Amino acid sequence: MLRPxxxxxxxxxxxxxxxxxxxPDGAMTQVPLTLAALREIAALAxxxxxxxxxxxxxx
Numbered sequence: 001m002l003r004p005x006x007x008x009x010x011x012x013x014x015x016x017x018x019x020x021x022x023x024p025d026g027a028m029t030q031v032p033l034t035l036a037a038l039r040e041i042a043a044l045a046x047x048x049x050x051x052x053x054x055x056x057x058x059x
Contacts, residue, residue: 003027 006024010017010033017038019031033041 003023003025005021007022009020009022011020012018015032017033019033021029021031023029
């Protein structure tokens, strides 16, 4: 089960890039990311941005 996420940050360190997820209760989860995972995240973000920038027909 996933807990609610209040904020997230990508941080680069000596071990690579880590996704830091912060919950409203102050809990933090760190998830190490591979280059392939970062590419997938970027592709999903690009697709979401493109979907929101296309004009929608008026009902």
